[in-house]
Amino acid sequence: MIKSIPLSQATRLLNHGPTTIITASHAGKRNIMAAAWACALDFKPPKVTVVIDSKTYTRELMEAEGTFAINLPCVKQIEMVKKVGNSSGRDFPDTDKFAEYGIETFAAQEISAPLVKDCVAWLECRIIPEPHNQQTYDLFIAEVVAAHADERVFSDGRWHFEGHDDLRTIHHIAGGVFFATGQEC
Amino acid sequence: MIKSIPLSQATRLLNHGPTTIITASHAGKRNIMAAAWACALDFKPPKVTVVIDSKTYTRELMEAEGTFAINLPCVKQIEMVKKVGNSSGRDFPDTDKFAEYGIETFAAQEISAPLVKDCVAWLECRIIPEPHNQQTYDLFIAEVVAAHADERVFSDGRWHFEGHDDLRTIHHIAGGVFFATGQEC
Numbered sequence: 001m002i003k004s005i006p007l008s009q010a011t012r013l014l015n016h017g018p019t020t021i022i023t024a025s026h027a028g029k030r031n032i033m034a035a036a037w038a039c040a041l042d043f044k045p046p047k048v049t050v051v052i053d054s055k056t057y058t059r060e061l062m063e064a065e066g067t068f069a070i071n072l073p074c075v076k077q078i079e080m081v082k083k084v085g086n087s088s089g090r091d092f093p094d095t096d097k098f099a100e101y102g103i104e105t106f107a108a109q110e111i112s113a114p115l116v117k118d119c120v121a122w123l124e125c126r127i128i129p130e131p132h133n134q135q136t137y138d139l140f141i142a143e144v145v146a147a148h149a150d151e152r153v154f155s156d157g158r159w160h161f162e163g164h165d166d167l168r169t170i171h172h173i174a175g176g177v178f179f180a181t182g183q184e185c
Numbered sequence: 186m187i188k189s190i191p192l193s194q195a196t197r198l199l200n201h202g203p204t205t206i207i208t209a210s211h212a213g214k215r216n217i218m219a220a221a222w223a224c225a226l227d228f229k230p231p232k233v234t235v236v237i238d239s240k241t242y243t244r245e246l247m248e249a250e251g252t253f254a255i256n257l258p259c260v261k262q263i264e265m266v267k268k269v270g271n272s273s274g275r276d277f278p279d280t281d282k283f284a285e286y287g288i289e290t291f292a293a294q295e296i297s298a299p300l301v302k303d304c305v306a307w308l309e310c311r312i313i314p315e316p317h318n319q320q321t322y323d324l325f326i327a328e329v330v331a332a333h334a335d336e337r338v339f340s341d342g343r344w345h346f347e348g349h350d351d352l353r354t355i356h357h358i359a360g361g362v363f364f365a366t367g368q369e370c
Binding site for chain 2: 012015016017018019036037038039040041042047049051075078132133137138139141157158159168170171172173174177178179180181182183184185
């Protein structure tokens with residue numbers, strides 16, 4: 001059901017501007033946060049930008065490890081997205097957000113970050129170090145080194161959500177309110 | 186019908202990842218292109234990123250002028266978005282894409298770029314020069330210096346498209362196919 005996506009098609013997962021979940025791990029620690037400000041940057045090799053606040057625990061892990069994952073959550077995961085977006089991994093020193101919120105994961109192919117189960121696509125990313133951007137703008141540039149998607153809603157390089165309303169990607173408006181990705185037009 | 190948006194709410198126009206139209210003008214020349222890779226970067230002052238290929242005429246104008254506009258087109262403008270996305274301003278040396286495609290505009294408040302009529306929101310942007318990003322990644326960082334929206338679909342800091350299906354913003358998938366922004370969830 002989960003298929004690898006050719007790297008030449010990886011940016012198509014992000015073209016439509018969905019809300020994302022960022023995961024990272026380093027030295028046995030892992031974390032997860034919501035991020036609306038992720039965007040495609042280049043096709044070949046595929047690159048992305050993502051804005052990650054300097055105060056977040058996820059950023060500490062991703063900067064230490066040099067890699068992170070972009071997970072694309074869907075309509076049925078909105079409550080989980082709100083939970084991981086409104087809490088800090090530092091709140092749970094003895095466990096972590098995955099354990100606290102019962103979030104299941106599976107192993108990535110090229111990086112250490114856990115991939116979130118029941119999301120509809122995943123981009124495994126390696127940071128291209130750009131200290132000025134990171135320090136001045138909280139802006140990270142990364143190369144996509146592997147990509148995967150749920151073939152029920154993404155195949156042959158295209159999203160197709162018809163008949164799978166609960167698997168539609170989501171778009172943050174503000175204040176924890178989201179739109180579902182709508183009709184093709 | 187078009188209302189100014191407080192700068193503190195400007196990033197909310199882009200949070201949900203809509204496809205954009207970029208306009209720019211310099212020394213009596215103007216141009217317009219489609220851009221799916223625009224993203225919010227910061228709240229205060231509001232900043233955005235946008236990826237603009239080095240071969241485009243719009244980039245030549247925006248780099249010369251130091252400013253550009255992000256226009257948010259809606260469902261009823263999809264044919265126009267495809268036209269401006271699939272042609273170059275350099276194809277029309279005696280006129281321009283606005284004249285060729287009958288695209289009406291109105292004046293911006295703080296910058297020279299024309300704003301596209303019948304779009305549903307507009308962000309007037311001033312480039313923060315970052316030569317390394319521009320040359321290496323085609324990536325521009327800009328501060329939003331004014332913002333406006335059609336109050337039928339954006340007011341009190343929120344998008345609300347119910348009852349206005351033809352005014353829904355759009356999201357590029359690939360190959361000139363788009364999704365409309367969908368239901369609140």
